[in-house]
């Protein structure tokens with residue numbers, strides 16, 4: 001039945017009230033303050049924060065629409081800011097002043113011109129002797145739609161390879177959000193993982209070098225046999241292998257090739273277990289449950305597939321909030337598998 005105008009209006013009002021509740025009235029759960037020697041500023045919980053709580057929802061200070069951007073693109077966006085926002089921008093941290101010896105001194109001759117320009121601009125901003133619009137952007141940018149953006153508060157949260165919070169751009173509300181992925185104690189630093197959590201220690205350190213620091217979390221500690229760092233290194237190496245195998249199963253499924261579903265289910269179960277063991281309650285865990293739900297569906301195990309889809313939905317609701325597009329997609333999978341499961345039980 002088609003809803004009438006007053007029903008539509010009432011639904012719209014309810015939706016906008018819900019959005020206001022979710023994005024407009026967040027209590028201040030953190031403070032920005034010095035994080036210790038060599039760490040600049042960081043965000044700290046000012047009260048206990050429960051897992052799944054939205055800690056922040058923030059619009060960008062400066063954003064770039066494309067992923068391949070040059071210094072001129074950032075300059076043009078900066079020029080459009082108000083004088084007050086330009087001043088705020090220059091209060092953000094800059095990772096300039098790095099030792100040029102830590103970076104390659106030549107660019108491969110086959111690199112095309114625009115890419116060469118991008119590499120040179122970014123290198124010059126890193127080794128330069130003062131903060132620039134580009135050096136601040138490089139230090140603080142986060143993913144935003146198909147490009148990148150900097151934020152006054154979100155950009156100040158420091159990194160940990162085993163973070164206690166998760167950040168994501170929410171296109172439904174037009175804001176960057178940060179959610180607690182575990183319970184956080186009052187006074188504890190709130191951290192985000194800036195790089196691909198499945199990378200091993202060496203790859204993470206390479207990625208983090210671009211931000212101008214070396215991570216000191218327990219996954220990056222001294223790799224003596226039996227230490228958490230050594231276990232973490234081998235776990236993440238194994239997770240990378242499993243991810244490649246699961247991506248391979250996914251490609252075969254899309255091409256309607258024959259898939260060893262028992263092996264795929266086993267890989268997906270191992271992946272979920274390793275992520276939980278490592279403490280990575282992040283989008284990687286949501287994706288792993290999604291892979292598990294899909295391969296179980298292929299294997300005809302709808303009961304287990306439905307359970308995995310419910311776990312995926314729970315992870316995404318916790319780390320992204322119920323108003324995120326990924327949650328809509330995960331809800332669709334839960335509904336589909338529930339229906340197939342019930343149809344099969346008739």
Ligand SMILES: [Zn+2]
Nearest residue numbers: 161215217220
């Ligand atoms: Zn680390």
